[in-house]
Amino acid sequence: MIIKKSESFQIVDKNFLRSHIGDDAGIIAIGNKYLVLSSDMLIEKHHFPKEMTFYQKGFKSVTVNLSDIAGMGAYPLGTLISLALPKNICRNEFDELINGILEACSFYNSPLIGGDTNEGDELIISGTGIGISDDENVLMQYGFKNKDLIAISGEIGLSAIGFEILNQGLEKTKKRLIDESVSSEFIDKSVSKILSPIAKVNEGLLLKESNIVTSATDITDGLSAELHQMYNSSNKHSKKSKNLGFLIYKDKIPSIDIIEKIAILLNKDYQDLIFNFGEDFELLFTINSSKFNEFKDYFKAEEYYIIGEVNKSNKIQLSLSNGKIEDIKLKGYEHFK
Amino acid sequence: MIIKKSESFQIVDKNFLRSHIGDDAGIIAIGNKYLVLSSDMLIEKHHFPKEMTFYQKGFKSVTVNLSDIAGMGAYPLGTLISLALPKNICRNEFDELINGILEACSFYNSPLIGGDTNEGDELIISGTGIGISDDENVLMQYGFKNKDLIAISGEIGLSAIGFEILNQGLEKTKKRLIDESVSSEFIDKSVSKILSPIAKVNEGLLLKESNIVTSATDITDGLSAELHQMYNSSNKHSKKSKNLGFLIYKDKIPSIDIIEKIAILLNKDYQDLIFNFGEDFELLFTINSSKFNEFKDYFKAEEYYIIGEVNKSNKIQLSLSNGKIEDIKLKGYEHFK
Numbered sequence: 001m002i003i004k005k006s007e008s009f010q011i012v013d014k015n016f017l018r019s020h021i022g023d024d025a026g027i028i029a030i031g032n033k034y035l036v037l038s039s040d041m042l043i044e045k046h047h048f049p050k051e052m053t054f055y056q057k058g059f060k061s062v063t064v065n066l067s068d069i070a071g072m073g074a075y076p077l078g079t080l081i082s083l084a085l086p087k088n089i090c091r092n093e094f095d096e097l098i099n100g101i102l103e104a105c106s107f108y109n110s111p112l113i114g115g116d117t118n119e120g121d122e123l124i125i126s127g128t129g130i131g132i133s134d135d136e137n138v139l140m141q142y143g144f145k146n147k148d149l150i151a152i153s154g155e156i157g158l159s160a161i162g163f164e165i166l167n168q169g170l171e172k173t174k175k176r177l178i179d180e181s182v183s184s185e186f187i188d189k190s191v192s193k194i195l196s197p198i199a200k201v202n203e204g205l206l207l208k209e210s211n212i213v214t215s216a217t218d219i220t221d222g223l224s225a226e227l228h229q230m231y232n233s234s235n236k237h238s239k240k241s242k243n244l245g246f247l248i249y250k251d252k253i254p255s256i257d258i259i260e261k262i263a264i265l266l267n268k269d270y271q272d273l274i275f276n277f278g279e280d281f282e283l284l285f286t287i288n289s290s291k292f293n294e295f296k297d298y299f300k301a302e303e304y305y306i307i308g309e310v311n312k313s314n315k316i317q318l319s320l321s322n323g324k325i326e327d328i329k330l331k332g333y334e335h336f337k
Numbered sequence: 338m339i340i341k342k343s344e345s346f347q348i349v350d351k352n353f354l355r356s357h358i359g360d361d362a363g364i365i366a367i368g369n370k371y372l373v374l375s376s377d378m379l380i381e382k383h384h385f386p387k388e389m390t391f392y393q394k395g396f397k398s399v400t401v402n403l404s405d406i407a408g409m410g411a412y413p414l415g416t417l418i419s420l421a422l423p424k425n426i427c428r429n430e431f432d433e434l435i436n437g438i439l440e441a442c443s444f445y446n447s448p449l450i451g452g453d454t455n456e457g458d459e460l461i462i463s464g465t466g467i468g469i470s471d472d473e474n475v476l477m478q479y480g481f482k483n484k485d486l487i488a489i490s491g492e493i494g495l496s497a498i499g500f501e502i503l504n505q506g507l508e509k510t511k512k513r514l515i516d517e518s519v520s521s522e523f524i525d526k527s528v529s530k531i532l533s534p535i536a537k538v539n540e541g542l543l544l545k546e547s548n549i550v551t552s553a554t555d556i557t558d559g560l561s562a563e564l565h566q567m568y569n570s571s572n573k574h575s576k577k578s579k580n581l582g583f584l585i586y587k588d589k590i591p592s593i594d595i596i597e598k599i600a601i602l603l604n605k606d607y608q609d610l611i612f613n614f615g616e617d618f619e620l621l622f623t624i625n626s627s628k629f630n631e632f633k634d635y636f637k638a639e640e641y642y643i644i645g646e647v648n649k650s651n652k653i654q655l656s657l658s659n660g661k662i663e664d665i666k667l668k669g670y671e672h673f674k
Binding site for chain 1: 362363365367368369370372374375376377378380383414415417418419420421450451452453454455456457458459461463465467469
């Protein structure tokens with residue numbers, strides 16, 4: 001019907017395009033650059049603790065989308081945010097929400113590129129993070145080898161603790177924990193982590209630039225879920241590296257003693273807090289152990305934690321303080337209900 | 338805290354980045370390419386007629402996102418789709434939905450790059466369309482000059498008619514219209530347009546390649562809303578072109594006689610159907626009139642309709658059959674309720 005078929009179709013189809021699905025983000029090659037794209041949808045009752053302000057909800061919606069970009073070691077180019085707004089949202093709540101979104105974009109140096117606004121039954125914030133890399137070898141969830149070190153970019157389990165503190169009543173729970181000699185600093189850090197999480201964007205870029213990190217992902221769903229994803233991704237993509245497994249040392253998990261103590265006080269299983277809650281938005285990554293000295297040029301010792309190693313066990317396991325080894329199971333967690 | 342700040346931050350900040358908001362899509366410069374990005378969120382009760390199948394809902398979610406890319410004359414690189422799924426959705430409905438999304442991606446030659454799935458109170462499909470252009474001068478909503486021709490890429494108002502036919506009961510309304518000598522072909526075309534809209538992606542690319550088209554947008558919200566947006570965009574961006582206005586000729590609107598007749602039979606205002614409903618996903622664009630002969634190398638005469646012209650009236654107006662001229666008002670429309 002149309003006289004011409006656009007020539008752009010032919011040009012692009014040949015070898016312009018490479019797409020990858022299933023990692024933290026999809027990848028498209030554009031000339032000698034690599035676009036990294038990820039979408040995340042936040043739904044009020046699943047993703048926002050009820051104590052969260054609208055500003056914090058807006059900020060978090062940008063954080064979760066850029067955390068996936070950070071997990072690939074890509075530079076964040078921008079974010080698109082679409083909103084479903086319930087009828088009963090007030091004007092000042094809406095302004096706060098938008099303010100949180102815009103300040104997060106400014107914080108991450110990653111502009112708001114677009115979006116859409118609609119009326120919905122509940123608050124939903126759906127975002128897309130756009131990243132870019134000069135290098136085809138962005139950080140994937142696979143690529144680790146036997147004897148690589150397993151590391152995290154910061155403390156984990158704190159978001160889970162912060163959530164439980166809020167859930168059991170902030171003031172009274174805080175008082176109870178302080179009475180049991182938990183520092184108020186640790187409590188505040190935990191509450192801040194659940195209400196105002198930060199994506200480790202610069203850290204992700206440095207992990208990529210170091211050329212020593214063999215794989216990475218961001219910790220959204222909990223350490224257990226992310227380890228299982230990396231294990232499955234490796235089995236799918238790195239056919240030669242069969243039987244690789246992970247061994248995590250309980251005693252190497254930062255602040256494990258405090259976390260275990262708080263878990264008992266909050267009537268929770270410490271393993272659930274560390275492995276199954278997530279929402280920490282720290283990076284989980286593997287380091288080529290023979291080049292670990294070079295890694296130290298990029299990060300100070302207090303900026304990362306080596307928590308385990310890749311081995312040939314074909315299992316995902318935890319080594320307890322007494323040397324006993326048990327499997328780290330994949331366990332779902334119902335957030336914020 | 339971190340020893341190094343990633344060098345990528347500095348590299349990209351200088352002149353890597355250019356962002357544009359407020360048009361059909363945002364634009365980011367990447368080297369000598371231009372990324373075009375747009376997000377659209379579809380909510381069950383606002384955007385899907387109840388007669389729509391899950392396959393059609395999935396297909397439409399890709400269409401609306403790529404229609405914005407088409408409105409910029411960019412090549413569609415891919416789509417990200419996030420879903421909020423109500424608890425009561427069945428497995429086969431979900432499969433149909435995904436099937437519609439994937440077949441649309443295949444139809445538009447634009448892969449599914451990623452997305453997210455959550456449980457929500459209602460069905461929401463939130464998408465992001467990614468396009469690319471070799472040329473900085475993608476088709477914006479501004480750029481038209483005095484005496485440019487105003488054109489559309491296909492018939493408009495049909496989605497509105499299709500919706501009303503479904504709304505008043507397909508079988509009995511169809512019979513009633515056929516009894517009044519409306520062709521069943523026109524009825525079927527209208528119903529198909531509301532249930533299975535198609536984005537004019539190849540047409541958008543050709544409009545861009547022709548170098549004769551001075552501005553463009555896709556018709557999502559109705560001809561009136563799009564004309565008002567182009568008018569406002571021109572006033573904002575083209576400071577030299579003050580007082581530009583649009584004159585649309587009623588008699589040049591394709592199938593106007595049938596539309597007017599059907600409007601009466603359906604107890605609707607024909608102007609609402611043509612100007613205020615939208616959902617046609619046709620392209621609205623302006624052509625440099627002195628180069629109109631070249632335009633004809635790109636499209637056959639039956640593939641576009643000249644419906645008016647740009648003038649210096651500073652108004653958006655409709656010329657009726659009797660020569661009387663009236664303002665085209667901006668009027669909201671409640672879809673699908």
